[in-house]
Structure formats: structure tokens, C-alpha cells
Amino acid sequence: xxxxxxxxxxxxxxxxxxxxxxxxxxxxxxxxxxxxxxxxxxxxxxxxxxxxxxxxxxxxxxxxxxxxxxxxxxxxxxxxxxxxxxxxxxxxxxxxxxxxxxxxxxxxxxxxx
Amino acid sequence: xxxxxxxxxxxxxxxxxxxxxxxxxxxxxxxxxxxxxxxxxxxxxxxxxxxxxxxxxxxxxxxxxxxxxxxxxxxxxxxxxxxxxxxxxxxxxxxxxxxxxxxxxxxxxxxxxx
Numbered sequence: 001x002x003x004x005x006x007x008x009x010x011x012x013x014x015x016x017x018x019x020x021x022x023x024x025x026x027x028x029x030x031x032x033x034x035x036x037x038x039x040x041x042x043x044x045x046x047x048x049x050x051x052x053x054x055x056x057x058x059x060x061x062x063x064x065x066x067x068x069x070x071x072x073x074x075x076x077x078x079x080x081x082x083x084x085x086x087x088x089x090x091x092x093x094x095x096x097x098x099x100x101x102x103x104x105x106x107x108x109x110x111x112x113x
Numbered sequence: 114x115x116x117x118x119x120x121x122x123x124x125x126x127x128x129x130x131x132x133x134x135x136x137x138x139x140x141x142x143x144x145x146x147x148x149x150x151x152x153x154x155x156x157x158x159x160x161x162x163x164x165x166x167x168x169x170x171x172x173x174x175x176x177x178x179x180x181x182x183x184x185x186x187x188x189x190x191x192x193x194x195x196x197x198x199x200x201x202x203x204x205x206x207x208x209x210x211x212x213x214x215x216x217x218x219x220x221x222x223x224x225x226x227x
Contacts, residue, residue, distance in 0.1 A: 004155070032212045043117070043203050044156070046215030089155065093212050099144050099163070100171060101216070103156040 006104035019077040023090035030092040119219035136204030144209040145187040149200040194226040
């Protein structure tokens with residue numbers, strides 16, 4: 001059973017606009033949430049994380065929002081650039097599970113120049 | 114350069130022929146892990162290792178073995194591969210006490226079992 005879900009397989013956005021990628025989870029015991037970015041023929045690369053004690057974390061153009069009551073997190077990219085075109089995975093982890101991360105199925109973002 | 118190196122990148126094999134996918138990291142990370150990525154299923158953990166000689170099962174360990182004799186290496190062994198193990202495999206490493214830093218992933222191994 002998928003504990004982390006990304007319901008939008010793909011998203012297209014114009015360059016310069018905001019990209020919003022969404023992720024839902026089912027396990028209220030998750031205490032860290034991460035976003036990874038993946039280009040074709042490469043492994044995922046870490047982008048940004050957020051602890052469950054926070055509701056927002058920002059790093060440059062990337063901001064992650066966490067809504068614990070809705071079990072929902074989102075990644076905002078502002079402004080979007082063509083180089084942001086990639087597959088984005090959200091992942092969640094909880095304590096005492098061997099550092100295991102549960103991944104969503106990914107959202108393919110295309111930023112149109 | 115800090116990296117996780119997997120070999121081979123591509124592998125086609127036949128059912129039942131034992132194979133090993135190697136993984137090596139140069140960051141002195143205690144934690145290493147193997148994932149497989151399948152369409153519609155995301156990345157699923159196969160096995161992980163918290164340190165040398167310490168390994169444990171992830172979500173989908175059936176048909177796989179691992180070993181951790183040295184800190185830098187974490188090979189994935191398929192003793193008798195079957196077609197349902199056709200997948201894209203990733204090795205990852207990271208510091209176990211800092212989950213918020215994420216993991217460093219290798220570039221992947223695309224395995225086809227015919």
C-alpha cells in the first residue's frame with residue numbers, strides 16, 4: 001500500500017511562472033519529508049527537506065510546505081526555469097525504521113520556454 | 114568528487130543466472146541502501162545497511178541478497194534472477210543520523226531478465 005502518493009503524473013508550466021507539485025501521505029508517524037529531483041539516466045538528487053515540526057522550509061527558488069492535518073506537502077518552484085524540467089519525487093521517513101524512506105511515484109515537470 | 118558508483122549501468126541476463134550489481138561510495142557514509150524503481154510504483158527499498166556487517170530487509174527483499182563487508186561497498190546479489198526482477202535499480206548512501214540531508218544516489222542500473 002502506497003504510504004506516499006503523488007497523484008499528478010505530469011505538470012507543464014510556462015517559464016517564469018510558479019510550479020506547484022503535490023504529495024499526500026497516510027502515516028502520521030512520518031517526521032521528515034524530502035523532495036528529490038531526477039533527470040533521465042541519472043539517479044535522484046536531493047532538493048529540499050522539511051521536519052514535521054515545521055510547516056515551511058525555503059531554499060532559494062524552492063519552498064516546501066507541510067500541512068500535517070491534511071497529511072499533505074507541496075513543493076513550490078518560483079520562478080520556474082527550463083532546467084527545472086525533471087521528475088520530482090517526494091519521500092517520507094519515520095524514526096526507528098532503519099532510515100527507510102517511502103517514495104511517491106513521481107511527477108514529471110516540464111517547463112516551457 | 115563525492116559520489117556513489119554503480120556497475121554495470123545496463124545488464125541483460127537470462128533467468129536463473131546469478132549476477133551481482135556493485136555499489137561503492139567515497140563519502141565514508143555508514144548508511145547504504147538499495148532501491149528499485151518500477152512504473153507506477155515509485156522507488157521501493159530492497160535492503161539497507163546501517164554499518165559494516167549490519168544489514169536488514171526493506172519492503173521488497175525477496176529474491177535479493179546483500180553483504181556489507183567494507184564500509185564503502187554494498188553489492189546487490191541476485192542468486193537466481195527472474196523476469197519480475199527486471200527493473201531500474203539505485204544504490205544510495207547517507208549519514209544515518211541526518212535523514213534531513215537526504216541520500217546520495219548512484220546513476221542506476223537497468224536490469225533486464227529474459
